[in-house]
Amino acid sequence: MKSNIRGQSIRRIVLKCSGEALRKAPDGLSIDPATVQTFARRIKDALTTGVQIAIVIGGGNIYRGNVGHSQGIDRNTGDFMGMLATVINALALQDAFVKAGIETRVQTAIEMKEIAEPFILKRAVRHMEKGRTMIFAGGTGNPYFTTDTAAALRASEIGADALLKATKVDGVYSDDPLKNPEAVKYDKISYAKALHGHLKIMDATAFSLCRENRIPIVVFDFFQDGNIRAVMEGQPLGTLIC
Numbered sequence: 001m002k003s004n005i006r007g008q009s010i011r012r013i014v015l016k017c018s019g020e021a022l023r024k025a026p027d028g029l030s031i032d033p034a035t036v037q038t039f040a041r042r043i044k045d046a047l048t049t050g051v052q053i054a055i056v057i058g059g060g061n062i063y064r065g066n067v068g069h070s071q072g073i074d075r076n077t078g079d080f081m082g083m084l085a086t087v088i089n090a091l092a093l094q095d096a097f098v099k100a101g102i103e104t105r106v107q108t109a110i111e112m113k114e115i116a117e118p119f120i121l122k123r124a125v126r127h128m129e130k131g132r133t134m135i136f137a138g139g140t141g142n143p144y145f146t147t148d149t150a151a152a153l154r155a156s157e158i159g160a161d162a163l164l165k166a167t168k169v170d171g172v173y174s175d176d177p178l179k180n181p182e183a184v185k186y187d188k189i190s191y192a193k194a195l196h197g198h199l200k201i202m203d204a205t206a207f208s209l210c211r212e213n214r215i216p217i218v219v220f221d222f223f224q225d226g227n228i229r230a231v232m233e234g235q236p237l238g239t240l241i242c
Contacts, residue, residue: 010162014164015053021057056151059084062089063081063082083138104132152209201241210241221238
C-alpha cells in the first residue's frame, strides 16, 4: 500500500500524543486499560499502511511540571517528575502493544536500563527498519522543554517524513471552536502563520525544529477510528502545517 500525506510519500512518522489520550475521561483513571487497548488497536490499523511509526507520549494525565511549579515545586524538579510520568505511560502503551501483537521497543531520554533502552539514535532507527514500533519517553531528558519539542527533536533525529499531532479536535482553527462558533478551520497553513497567529498548537521551539528540518505537521483527531491510517493514506483530514 502506497502511503503519503497530501501527495508527499512517507515511510516514517512520529506521532505525538498527550498523556490525556490514555485517560478515559477528565475525572477517570489516569491510565484506563480499555482506552490504552483502543490506542493500540488504532496503531495496529495504521501499521497496515507499511509506514514506520514512532510515538512520543506526554505525561499530563499523571503529572505536569508547570502545574507543580505553580504550586511551589522547583521547576527543575517538577519537569523531571513530568518526564517520569511519560515513562509510566510508555510502559502502559508497550504492554498494550505487545498484547495486540505489535512488536515494540521503549527508549527513554533518562537512562532506566532495568525497564527500557536508553535513547540511542542508530539503535532506534535499526529497530524501526526491522518493523518495530518505537515509543520515546522521558521528553528530551532536560527540564524547560515540552514533549512537543521532544517529538520535533526525535522526528528530526530519526529522519521522519512527518510529525502527526494527535488531538481531540479535527484540525487547527482560527479560534477555539468550542467557544467561538465563527472560528474557521484551516486545511493548510504555513509554519509562520501558525507561529505568529498564536494558535497554540505546539510550542515555538517545536515549530522551529520542524520548520528548519522541513518536517510537515498534521494536526488531526486521533480519537476517531481509522483517522491515523486515513492521514497516512493521504486523505485530507485535519490541518497540514508546512
